[in-house]
Every structure is written in C-alpha cells, then in structure tokens.
Amino acid sequence: MKTYNIFISHAWKYTEHYNKVVQWLNEAQSEGKFNWKNYSVPEHDPLIDPNTSSGKTKLKNALDAQIKPASIVIILAGMYAAHSDWIDFEIDTAVSYEKYIIGVKPWGQERIPTKVSNNADIMVGWNKSSVVDAVAAR
Structure with missing residues (x-):
C-alpha cells in the first residue's frame, strides 16, 4: 500500500477544518486506501509569536521544515x-x-x-471522497 507524506495548510483559528481533513485521511487509511504520515503540526507553539520578526522567521523555518519532506500539500482555500x-x-x-x-x-x-487556484495541481470540493480520491490518484 502506498504511503503519502502530507502537509495540510492550517491556521490555529480554523482547527476544526484541519481536524476534519485529518479525520478523512485517517478513515481512508483505516479503509485500506493508502497510508499517510502527517507533516503538519496544527497546535500553536506559544514560544513563536508570528507578530514579531524573530517569530515570523521561526514560523517560516518551521513551515519550510514541514513542507520539504511532504509529497502532497493540501491547501484549505477557505482560510x-x-x-x-x-x-x-x-x-x-x-x-x-x-x-x-x-x-x-x-x-x-x-x-x-x-x-x-493558480498553484493547485487539482481543486476538489469540501468532502471526504474528493480529498481522498485526489490523494489516492497521486
């Protein structure tokens, strides 16, 4: 079974959207469609303040380190x-x-x-089958 390394774009304010996509991917894994590893870290690190220049640099470095090993990046356009x-x-x-x-x-x-829309390889609807099918087709 294929394993995907996935980074899911997230914002701490929109944790429920992130959690829903994680749930869909976990369900797909349980159903034997594919395995996946989560390269996103949705919980806010209180040591990083994105409103300061050093905090922005730390957050950019952290995001870069999460995206680099991922094979797929999921962008939640609603955020x-x-x-x-x-x-x-x-x-x-x-x-x-x-x-x-x-x-x-x-x-x-x-x-x-x-x-x-200009940078996505594919745009899908907000539902489990669309997201899971887009991952599995990769």
Missing part, C-alpha cells in the same frame, strides 16, 4: 482571506519544492482565491 500571508508562504514553499498541491474549496463557496 485564505484571513491568513493570506502565511498561506502564500506555504504555497510558494510547496511550489519551490515542486510538491503536488491539492486545493480544497470551502463548503458552499464558489469563489476560490487566485493564488490557490
């Missing part, structure tokens, strides 16, 4: 408006390492941020 600087950095980092990017459209939202 984009509130966190575009960080998601831009995640997308740019994924592109620089030539990672396969899966963009996930927010539930019920028609408009997708251009940065996400």
